[in-house]
Amino acid sequence: MRDVVVIGAGMTKFGELWGKSIKDIFVEAALKAIEDAGVKQIDSMYVGAMSSGLFVGQEHLGAVMADYLGVTPIPATHVESACASGGVSFRQAYLEVASGASDIVLAGGVEKMTDGADVTEALATAADQEYEVYQGVTFPGLYAMIAHAHMKEFGTTRKQLAAVAVKNHRNGAKNPNAQFRSDITIDQVLNATMVSDPFGLLDCSPVSDGAAAVIVTTMEIAKKLKKKPIKVIASAQASDTIALHSRPSITTLGSVVNAAKKAYKMAGLKPSDIDLCEVHDCFTIAEIVVSEDLGFFKKGEGGKAAEKGLTAIGGKIPINTSGGLKSKGHPVGATGIAQIIELYEQLNGKAGDRQVKGARIGMAQNMGGSGASCVIHILEGGK
Amino acid sequence: MITARYHREIPQRYRLEAGKCTKCGYVAFPPRLVCPKCNTKKFKPIVLKDEGKIITYTVIRVGPDKFSKETPYAIGIIELNDKLRLTAQIAGVVDFDKLKIGQKVKLVFRKIQDDGKAGIHMYGYKAVLV
Numbered sequence: 381m382r383d384v385v386v387i388g389a390g391m392t393k394f395g396e397l398w399g400k401s402i403k404d405i406f407v408e409a410a411l412k413a414i415e416d417a418g419v420k421q422i423d424s425m426y427v428g429a430m431s432s433g434l435f436v437g438q439e440h441l442g443a444v445m446a447d448y449l450g451v452t453p454i455p456a457t458h459v460e461s462a463c464a465s466g467g468v469s470f471r472q473a474y475l476e477v478a479s480g481a482s483d484i485v486l487a488g489g490v491e492k493m494t495d496g497a498d499v500t501e502a503l504a505t506a507a508d509q510e511y512e513v514y515q516g517v518t519f520p521g522l523y524a525m526i527a528h529a530h531m532k533e534f535g536t537t538r539k540q541l542a543a544v545a546v547k548n549h550r551n552g553a554k555n556p557n558a559q560f561r562s563d564i565t566i567d568q569v570l571n572a573t574m575v576s577d578p579f580g581l582l583d584c585s586p587v588s589d590g591a592a593a594v595i596v597t598t599m600e601i602a603k604k605l606k607k608k609p610i611k612v613i614a615s616a617q618a619s620d621t622i623a624l625h626s627r628p629s630i631t632t633l634g635s636v637v638n639a640a641k642k643a644y645k646m647a648g649l650k651p652s653d654i655d656l657c658e659v660h661d662c663f664t665i666a667e668i669v670v671s672e673d674l675g676f677f678k679k680g681e682g683g684k685a686a687e688k689g690l691t692a693i694g695g696k697i698p699i700n701t702s703g704g705l706k707s708k709g710h711p712v713g714a715t716g717i718a719q720i721i722e723l724y725e726q727l728n729g730k731a732g733d734r735q736v737k738g739a740r741i742g743m744a745q746n747m748g749g750s751g752a753s754c755v756i757h758i759l760e761g762g763k
Numbered sequence: 764m765i766t767a768r769y770h771r772e773i774p775q776r777y778r779l780e781a782g783k784c785t786k787c788g789y790v791a792f793p794p795r796l797v798c799p800k801c802n803t804k805k806f807k808p809i810v811l812k813d814e815g816k817i818i819t820y821t822v823i824r825v826g827p828d829k830f831s832k833e834t835p836y837a838i839g840i841i842e843l844n845d846k847l848r849l850t851a852q853i854a855g856v857v858d859f860d861k862l863k864i865g866q867k868v869k870l871v872f873r874k875i876q877d878d879g880k881a882g883i884h885m886y887g888y889k890a891v892l893v
Binding site: 515520532574577 | 772775793799818819820821822823824825826827828829830833836838839840841848849850851852859864875876885887
C-alpha cells in the first residue's frame with residue numbers, strides 16, 4: 381500500500397443555499413479543492429451523498445457531477461452510507477490511491493436538503509423502514525432514546541447535553557463556512573422548543589445544503605507539487621445492526637468502538653495521542669457517547685467531560701473545533717468530507733481563531749443512521 | 764405503501780411471529796435467513812409473548828408528515844419477557860412526564876398509519892402501560 385496524503389480542500393458555506401442547485405454547490409467545492417491542490421487533472425472521483433433521490437429527485441450523482449465538473453470520461457462513483465457517505469467517499473479515494481489504481485482522486489460529498497422534500501422522512505430512510513420507521517420513529521427520536529438510556533444509566537443531565545451545543549456554537553462562530561455563527565447559552569438550549577424528549581431544537585443539528593471536496597494523492601506527487609503533506613495514517617470502517625433495538629446496549633455504539641479499535645491499531649496510536657477530533661454530533665448525545673466510545677473518556681463520563689470544558693479548544697481533547705454538525709451545519713452527504721477539511725486546516729496551522737496550538741494528529745469520526753455504520757480516519761500533519 | 768409490501772409483514776405485525784435458531788436459540792424478530800450469532804441457516808417459527816418493559820423511550824413532538832397529525836406521541840424500545848427487543852409506540856399515555864424506563868407494558872393490536880394514495884389502513888402492535 382502506498383502512503384496517501386491530502387493536498388487540497390474546498391467547501392461551500394453550509395446553510396440554506398436557496399440560490400444554488402445541488403450541481404452548483406458540488407462543482408463549486410470541487411473546483412476550489414482542485415485549485416487548492418494545484419493539480420491539472422484528476423484520475424477518478426467519488427461523490428458521497430445520502431439521499432439525493434429523495435431530497436432533489438436526482439440519483440446517479442457520480443456521472444452528473446463528473447459531467448458538470450467537466451471531467452468526463454474519468455470514473456465517477458456515487459457512494460452512499462447514510463450520514464457517513466462523505467467519510468466513506470474519502471475512504472474509497474484513499475483505498476484507490478493506496479492500492480496504486482489511481483494517482484490523484486477527488487473525494488467529495490454533497491447534500492441539498494432545503495429543496496422541498498420531507499426531510500424528516502428522507503433522513504429516516506437510514507433507519508429500519510419496516511420495524512422502526514413504520515412505527516413512527518424519527519432520527520431525533522432514535523437519538524433521544526439513546527439519551528434517555530444514557531441519562532438513566534450514568535446520570536447524564538440535560539445541562540450536560542446542552543454544554544455540547546454551547547461549546548460547538550462557540551467554535552462554529554469562528555468558522556466562516558458555518559451555518560450558525562452565533563454563541564448560544566445553556567438556558568437557550570434548555571428552553572428551546574421540544575423536538576423529541578429530552579431534545580429541544582438546539583440539541584439537534586440543522587437541515588443544511590452544502591458540499592465539500594478534497595484531493596487525495598501520493599506522497600511523491602505532494603512533494604513534486606511542494607505541498608505540506610497531510611498524511612492519512614488510518615482509515616477504518618465498521619457496521620452494526622440497522623435497528624437500535626437489536627443492539628445489546630443502547631448507550632454504546634458498536635460500530636464506533638470497532639472502527640476506532642482498527643484505526644488506533646493501524647496508526648499505532650492510543651486515544652491520548654490524538655490532538656483534536658471531529659465527531660459526528662448530529663445530536664448532543666451523539667458527541668457524548670462517541671467521545672466515550674473513541675476512548676477519550678470512561679463510559680458514562682462523556683457528559684461530565686463536556687460540562688467541565690475538557691472538549692473545548694484548550695481542553696484535554698478539543699472536539700469539533702469546526703463547530704461540528706450542530707453549528708457548522710449537517711448537509712448529510714458532505715459532513716464526512718467537511719470533517720476531513722477541518723483536520724486539513726488545523727494540521728496545516730490555518731484554522732484561524734479556532735486553531736489548536738501545535739496540532740499534529742487529528743481524527744475524524746463520521747457515522748450513519750443511529751450508528752449502523754461508522755468510518756474513522758486519522759491524519760498526521762507534516763513537519 | 765403497496766399492498767404486497769404491507770401484506771408480507773402481516774405475520775410479524777399482527778401475530779408477533781419470529782424465528783428461533785435451531786442451533787443457538789437466538790430469536791430473530793423479524794425472522795431472518797442467517798443467525799447473526801452463530802451463522803446457522805435453520806430457524807423454527809415461534810410466536811412471541813406480548814408482555815415486557817420499557818428499555819428507553821422518547822416523546823416525538825415533530826414527526827414526519829405521515830404522523831404529524833398524531834404528535835405528540837410516545838415511542839419506546841420494549842424488551843419482551845423473552846428478552847427480545849422491538850420499537851413500538853406507547854399508546855394511551857395521558858401524562859408524558861410520568862413515563863419511566865422500566866415500566867411494564869403489554870403489546871396490543873392497533874392501527875399504525877394510513878396510506879393516503881393506496882387508501883389502505885396499516886395495522887400492527889403498540890405498547891400500553893399495565
